[in-house]
Amino acid sequence: MRAITVRDRDAGVGGLTLTDMPYPHAAENDVIVRVHAAGFTPGELDWPATWTDRAGRDRTPTIPGHELSGVVAELGYGTTGLTVGQRVFGLTDWARDGSLAEYTAVEARNLAPLAADIDHTVAAALPISGLTAWQGLFDHAHLTTGQTVLVHGAAGGVGSIAVQLAREVGARVIGTGRADDRDVALGLGAHTFLDLATDDLRQVGEVDVVFDVIGGDILARSTELVSPGGTVVTIAAPPEVQPEDGRAVFFVVEPDRARLADLAQRLRAGRLTPLVGDVRPLSETAAAFTRHRRTPGKTIIRVADEGPTAL
Secondary structure (H helix, E strand, O other): OEEEEEOOHHHHHHHOEEEEOOOOOOOOOEEEEEEEEEEOOHHHHHOHHHOEOOOOOEOOOEOOOOEEEEEEEEEOOOOOOOOOOOEEEEEOOOOOOOOOEOEEEEEHHHEEEOOOOOOHHHHOOOHHHHHHHHHHHHHHOOOOOOOEEEEOOOOOHHHHHHHHHHHHOOOEEEEEEOHHHHHHHHHHOOOEEEEOOOOOHHHHOOEEEEEEOOOHHHHHHHHOOEEEEEEEEEOOOOOOOOOOOOEEEEOOOOOOHHHHHHHHHHHHOOOOOOOEEEEEEHHHHHHHHOOOOOOOOEEEEEOOOOOOOOO
8 A cells, every 4th residue: 555654753754755555454443444534743753652652662664644534444353333334534543653544554442433425635634623622622621601712823723623612612712823814713703813923912811711732932921811710721832831820731632432423513514614724645745744835724635535545
């Protein structure tokens, strides 16, 4: 099968190559998914799990990418709840070969069924962004109706979902980003928008929740805005500054089949719209990692069409 692989950690994005790899093995409780569309995180080549397995052993050449939408091609021993030929979407394990390949092995519990009327390209944009937004807002920050949430990167893959989920629950949403993101963020439901390059964050006033995807100085300055009892949640890095009378939480998204199914239902009902940015073929993955033209939403790699894929 064809796959994007990387062998040299020091080479970074320049080390990404399209190569032939063996068809994956389905371990117990695994499924083999024929991948139609895949998502990636630009910084994942810096993650330790990209280069080693759970025991810390080198696993290069490694296949990056951790979001996928496709069709079940094979069931591993003991796998239940899914069937061959079923459309699915979800997450691959952080410490195993990922989704930028024609086929990949995934734990069945990390996948959810995908309705026939949801395009694979759209579904592949949902797992990390959707689960991260939900877990950050509700599992960690406990956002409720009537509260105010500041969402950084409101036109990005994660931030755009966070804006929609927060607005739906009845929160007041303040989005941030660059000037070009304003119309997108407001169109998704943000009540107001701040340009991080020109506007003063202090004009936001007190907020109950800060949802951060940027880190650094933006995270530090946002911490000062949290009202007593409020929460900062970030996926960028462990916060160095704590709110004076609140909490700061750093978290890594976790797979959740039930929540994936719920997000897919919201999508079908028109209550949630993942922002899909560029869509590239598998052969252009390296260029997608290094893209200079900034577009709202998440870049997706189209691996295959609905027809059969060669091994």
